[in-house]
Amino acid sequence: MDDRVHDHADVLVDWSARIESGDDVVMSVSEGAHDLAVAVAAKLGERGANLVSTYGSAELNRAYLRAHDGEFDDDPGHELALFEESDAVLSLGGGRNTAAQADVPGEVRGAYSKAHEDTREAYMDTDWVSTVHPTRSLAQQAGMSHEAYQEFVYDAVLRDWEALAEEMSEMKEILDAGSEVHLRGGDTDLTMSIEERTAVNSTASVADDSHNLPSGEVFTAPHATDGEVVFDVPMTLRGTRVEDVWLAFDDGEAVDYDAARNPEVVGELLDTDEGARRLGELGIGMNRGIDRPTDSILFDEKMAETVHLALGRAYDACLPDDEAGNDSAIHADLITDVSDDSSLAVDGEIIQRDGTFRWEDGFEG
Structure with a gap:
């Protein structure tokens, strides 16, 4: 072996x-x-x-x-x-x-x-x-x-998980202190509230409320989502390949959708229940050991230079003790590439541009 x-x-x-x-x-x-x-x-x-x-x-x-x-x-x-x-x-x-x-x-x-x-x-x-x-x-x-x-x-x-956890902790601190996230790039222009949410430093350990191996992301539970977003990383949902999914949000709810391939699968997901039309997760990929999409959400959502959003269930670890958060029978992740012509801002301050974080060499604010 x-x-x-x-x-x-x-x-x-x-x-x-x-x-x-x-x-x-x-x-x-x-x-x-x-x-x-x-x-x-x-x-x-x-x-x-x-x-x-x-x-x-x-x-x-x-x-x-x-x-x-x-x-x-x-x-x-x-x-x-x-x-x-x-x-x-x-x-x-x-x-x-x-x-x-x-x-x-x-x-x-x-x-x-x-x-x-x-x-x-x-x-x-x-x-x-x-x-x-x-x-x-x-x-x-x-x-x-x-x-x-x-x-x-x-x-x-097989990474140095302690070292990666320390790097990702900076992103967690930014999200914990933030109120609004603005994601822009190409046909994407989306705002999300993260006020009173707690971000999870997903270190591949249950000690940090992280449950995937590999991991390498920082995620939180957004709400009050508005705008449009294109998910240009192809993936398989419910056993079917989907590509270039487009979602439009108004007052936190997905009100329109399309996809270049198999849009009916996206529609099935959205129709699962009331919570399926709202976001349960905003995740920021930070594992540079994952350098290409593989049509496996376990890896692809952790890929550096990507951001993913999940329709459906929110994780309790991101929520205040007195708030239930978005509830749904699904938690369906969709991924967008932010490596080019993109920016991620928290409360108006750009944290990542074209896939490079502000604490990394080559960042251009």
Whole structure:
């Protein structure tokens, strides 16, 4: 086994999930993530954790959802109890077919998501972490050879996380102190309020309310969004490729949309529920180990010189204790490239121009 697989497992268990002896851990394993799962299981055994493994197969989910009548029981007790009784959930992605669920009807996906709201909340209440093993299917989706994709993944995952966390803390301080964000570039001209919000320094560790490995972003929960934004980084949503998504916001709500490819998928997302038309996240990518889009949101939203916005659910970590924030059955990220002819300003002060932050060499205010 590649030594980097064991290094990946070490980072996941020690830095990201902070697993301790006696912790009750669920590990969801995709079809292609077997090697990483073996390495993680050995690490959990050494740690003295209690492990339950589940099979996280997109093809299995497709078969189930296509055969179902769409009338799902709300929050099945056995599934809910699994997460309610767990300390941590480790999701190891890396399936055989990244588009396995592309032909599942949108209304069935929506109904299933709505029926699992409490289950999803129970999952989110654990120290959950999502990561991926560099499989051939993911390499193919990224347009890369398997060997090149392995290098890409490990460059993004096996970083000096403490050093990156320190750099990102400057952006967190700016957002925490700010009231309004203004994003401009090309056909994008968007303002968002971040007043009374708390930004998360997403260091790939649950200790910082960060739940993805790799990570490398700073995010908050915007509201009162107005203007237009174009998301020019192609991506797959609900198993379908979308490109150049355009959204128009008025008084916090998406009132119009379009896309150069498969706009109906965007419409399905927006129609999920009332909260799906509002933003739940503003995220700023800062991981320079991720230097190209790969059609995987786990990596692409952390890519340096990008900004992403998520339709739907807001994360509680960004909200005041007395505020629930935007609620939705979805959290769908969309990404815009800010590497050229773009600026990101907080309270009128430009923080990033053409992909370069004000504390970096080459910044031009």
